[in-house]
Amino acid sequence: MATAPCVPVRSGWFFSNRLALNLAIATAGILLCLMTFPQREATFVPGGLSSKHAQILDNRVASERCSLCHPNSHTLSVTTGTIATQDELCARCHEIHLPKLHLRSPHDMDRKTLKQLTLGALSSRGILVSKKSKQSTSQTRSPSDLEEPAVAPQFASFLSSTEMETACASCHVEHHGRNNKLQAITDARCQACHAKQFDSFGNGHPEFENYPVAKPRRIAFTHQAHLEKHFAKKNESFDCSKCHMDSNQRGGVGSVFRTLSFETACARCHDSTISAATVDGWVLLQLPSVKPSDAQQAALGLSDWPTTAQFGYEGKVPLVMRALLMADSDTVKALNRLPESGDIKSIPDFRKVGREATISIAVGTRALINDIAANGQAAWRKRLASVLIQSLSRELSPHEVLLVDDLCAGLPPDVFRQMQQSWFGEGGNGIASNAGNAGAVSNGYSPPTQLVSAQDDELLLSSTKKEINDDLLGGPQQKSDLATAGATARSAAPRSDDDLLAGNGSESPALIERQKLTKLRGAIHVVQGGWYLDNETLTLRYMPRGHNDPTLAAWSEFATLLASAIVDDTDKPTRHVELSRQVPGGCTQCHVLGVGDTTSPLDQSPWTAISKPATARSITKFDHTPHLTLPTLSDCKYCHQLDLNGGAKSLYQLTTTSGRSVQDGSSLPKCEFKSMHLEQCSACHHRNAASTGCTQCHNYHITEPAPVAF
Secondary structure (H helix, E strand, C coil): CCCCCCCCCCCHHHHHHHHHHHHHHHHHHHHHHHCCCCCHHHHHCCCCCCHHHHHHHCCCCHHHHHHHHCCCCCCECCCCCCECCHHHHHHHHHCCCCCCHHHCCHHHCCHHHHHHHHHHHHHHCCCEEECCCCCCCCCCCCHHHCCCEEECHHHHHHHHHHHCCCCHHHCCCCCCCCCCCCCCCCHHHHHCCCCCCCCECCCECCCCCCCCCCCCCCECCCHHHHHHHHHHHCCCCCCCHHHHECCCCCECCECECCCCCHHHHCHHHHHHHHHHHCCCCEEEEECCECCHHHHCCHHHCCCCCCHHHCCCCECECCHHHHHHHCCCHHHHHHHHHCCCCCEHHHCCCHHHHHHHHHHHHHHHHHHHHHHHHHHCHHHHHHHHHHHHHHHHCCCCCHHHHHHHHHHHCCCCCHHHHHHHHHHHCCCCCCCCCCHHHHHHHHCCCCCCCCCCCHHHHHHHHCCCCCCCCCHHHCCHHHHHHHHHHHHHHHHCCCCCHHHHHHCCCCCCCCCCCCCCCCCCCHHHHCCCCEEEEECCCCEEEEECCCCCCHHHHHHHHHHHHHHHCCCCCCCCCCCCCCHHHHCCCCHHHHECCCCCCCCCCCCCCCCCCCCCCCCCCCCECCCHHHHHCCCCCCCHHHCCCECCCCCCCCHHHHHCCCCCCCCCCCCCCCCCECCCCHHHHHCCCCCCCCCCCHHHHECCCCCCCCCCCC
């Protein structure tokens, strides 16, 4: 029996597969066609960009958007020349405010610091074991003390994590729309790398240790001293807001500042004492006294020495005068015999060496005045620069060069020319050396250089003087008329302004009577600050302009530099003494002018408070503004409680360290305040109230090392 041919009947499965294959081919063809169009990037984007990135990329050509963040053959690395990674593309934009992003390490920290912090954290928890002792320890140890550390296997990943590289996209995932917050990091992601994992901030978070930490200072200030002494004497309340809060400005932690300006925080108590210290100005130069017999010896060069400075060997050599004379090699030996106070009579073995030292200083002072009178500020600057170079035994740094320039700012050279005339009688009648002008000395008046001498003035105004042999004045009758007019002018009473305006009278104008001059006083005549001569005491003085006077600041810093130069050779021009004490106003009683200070950025003056740059980011972030709105937290003492028993009592404890380095967080300056407790924060920050996320209080990207293990 013949069989029928086999005719297979295709099932539905066959047709569905055929349809799927055809659709796939068609889809691939359509996609390939779309990839040839310029709009391909907009077509294949997996999702919308976050708002920050969308604002940047919306004004770009569509074909350039993806390549800005995703590497391709056209995105080459600047350093290696190969195709750039996605992290390198991120760094091109974000490295401006995250300068250590290129490290690609956790928290943007260098490997060494990160490993030290990790070792310190493991050691403090008893996890780290030294192979040398083979014993666990719960005592906090320095990483430098741990030789060949061994870690329990379950914690080995924490130590190895310091060597891993972190990718930006592991935490910041794009293409989830404009409302996606790229900075948001889950707590689980944060705890994945830390030695201790916990349930929440209020349940299991490590207790605060030594927080807040003490920070270096440039102000010699302790809260305890002001609380127990200064505020108690004035019977004032110790209110933190008076010195640390300014509602008119906003800083890194809101309207609370570590240090406010002197005018805002300090002036009401300290301004009067600063002004009282310089009521008559600061003596910069003073003529020492010699004996009359020394002035009669021509070989000494003191023949024109003022008679008012010839009453024995005594006087003081002020700081400025001492520094200027140090540049004179012939005077250095005498200066080195002087005590710190500069008092000549306090020289050891004064009876033996007093005369020689005093005469040497007097001769050097005479040469100094001549030098500056002739060469002006250039001579002043040259002397100070040479003294500083010789004292420090090196060339001056750029800051020190500017400091020397500040020491010369405002110096009037004509004052030294006036010294020559008034004190030594050069170019005219010397006031101090001429007995006939004793009255001028007593009232402290320094007459200016006159174009017409006093004798000529009397000839022009007096009819009793001899005839003037000057053909330009005309004949005898004209001379007589001129003399008569002069006598009339001296005897006539001054007319009122109304008479002068009306033109009443044709007689010669009356001379304005000279006002009798009183003794020149800095507090009366130089209230706006400046240099002036005191002819009564034969001194050059400077009147400061209260706090923040640039001249006093420059000299305080200069004196600190000299004091820091420890010199063993007595022939050199300086000794290790606290010269800065001689600068009035007590600058160094409050300001700590540490030599070689590297605790702050280079753009900050040693006179400004140490503060981190606005772009600096630490591991912890905090804003006082929302907290101060709460009644409980409006009182600063809720969080910041002075440690009156175990806290720092002196500036030394606030600015020095001992033991292990500060970088690994194991040893820090002693703080004035008690350490804060976790309960002070968790009272509000819990799941049913304020936010408890890690990033609420912590930054991931930091620019400065963390002070403690986190």
